[in-house]
Amino acid sequence: MEKLVHVKNTFYTTTITVIIVSLIVSLSLAVQIATSRQQSIQQINTSVANLSHTLNVYTEGIIRQSEMLITTVSDTIEIYGMTPQQAINIQLMISNQDNLLTQINNVVVYDAHGDIFTALHKNFAGPHKGADRAFFVYHKENKSQQIYIGEPVISRTNGKWVITLSRRLETHTGAFNGVVVVTLGIENFLALYGQINIGHAGVIGLTTQAGVLLIRYPFKNNYIGTIFSDSPLFRKYLKVQNTGIASSVSRFDKIERIYAYEKNRRYGLVTTVAVSIDEALSPWRKQAIQLAALILVFTATLIVASCFLYSDLSRKARDNKALKIIASEDALTGLYNRRIFDEKILSEIAACAEKDAPVSLLLVDVDYFKKYNDNYGHPEGDRCLALLGNCLRESLTRDNQVVARYGGEEFALILPETDIQEALLLAQAIIRNVFSQQIEHAFSPFGRVTVSVGVSSARAVNIAGSQQNIVNAADQALYQAKRGGRNRHAFVGA
CATH class of the missing domain: 3.30.450.20 (PAS domain)
Structure with missing residues (x-):
């Protein structure tokens, strides 16, 4: 019995010793590899x-x-x-x-x-x-x-x-x-x-x-x-x-x-x-492979176990990240999609209501876009929308402002803690910025791609729970801008 206990103790001691030695050797080689890589990068x-x-x-x-x-x-x-x-x-x-x-x-x-x-x-x-x-x-x-x-x-x-x-x-x-x-x-x-x-x-x-x-x-x-x-x-x-x-x-x-x-x-x-x-890093990589082979000899079991775990966790993380991006991002423009817009407008109105702050909404629509698509083709139409999406993103003036693709050639901007004066200034800036892109549109009376903007604003406490009011108001304003000749903005209060 005592001999059996001794054998077990010896086995455990040897195993622990081997693991510790393996870890020390692996750590030393890893430090050498990292140092060598850093030196290579510094030379580059x-x-x-x-x-x-x-x-x-x-x-x-x-x-x-x-x-x-x-x-x-x-x-x-x-x-x-x-x-x-x-x-x-x-x-x-x-x-x-x-x-x-x-x-x-x-x-x-x-x-x-x-x-x-x-x-x-x-x-x-x-x-x-x-x-x-x-x-x-x-x-x-x-x-x-x-x-x-x-x-x-x-x-x-x-x-x-x-x-x-x-x-x-x-x-x-x-x-x-x-x-x-x-x-x-x-x-x-x-x-x-x-x-x-x-x-x-x-x-x-x-x-x-x-x-x-x-x-x-x-x-x-x-x-x-x-x-x-x-x-x-x-x-x-x-x-x-x-x-x-x-x-x-x-x-x-x-x-x-x-x-x-x-x-x-x-x-x-x-x-x-x-x-x-x-x-x-190709020369460094050859040396690193040789050193890595030594690490594999000493720590094969640990690496395999870690790789399985890491691979599984990484795959799940990648899948979750990919699903999250697909669910929230418009594939063409990289902006938020309609679903995220619906979520954001609810949360932003609620947050502004707590602060008794105003909230504004802009609806932006591309003028004569059907003529653009019909005459230049849908690939060019997609390219145009992508450029406009980037232009809108760069027109934002605050970190808490949200821009989303609302549908088709229409975009929406949520402006928390923004009153009507600031919202109108941003609408004017967007119209100027899009016009300055100089995207040719021979089938528009303006000769280039333009947008119309509908603006609406309200105290958040007055529309909390009925966010559709501000959306409908901005949509009416957009209609007025279109009816007024396009390449302009209009305002309707929520």
């Missing part, structure tokens, strides 16, 4: 930060030279005017600069009517007038003579993608007299980017300070002009500092990357250099 961070800084300096140099050329041409014109002889002189001057700045695609001087006064390359593949170009419209409407970096466009010289740098010309009296524009070939930037070793899944980008993508390597046409103002880089990181390191999953190819960013202090352009985390 340093490398991409150096590259982003170098490319930022390179880009600033090109733009600064272009700015100097633009300034020289502008000053010459403003001193000597637009005479035939000056057209010849300027053309000769910019021809000499063409050899110094190889990135130049063309240099064009437009007069106040958008006609070409002179140009480096005069053989145009497209229209000869520039009055329809965004940079021309910008300078015509803005008196600033600062350099303007426009969105990427297709060159009318050779049909290639270019970046536009331009400046307003003025007469001696300060009147608009035309535009000087330098176009830089995007393919020249791509040629340089292609020489940098950032791995097979690496990305280099150049965006404006407003978040418009100018250049992305590897290049694809549909990437150009994409707006990133809603990305964490612009919403979060750049608001804190002009340079830094971050990580995110690309919206284009869903690859997770570490990226360094640097905002140019002179021109506001943001240079980013990103490398795939998976690809960059």
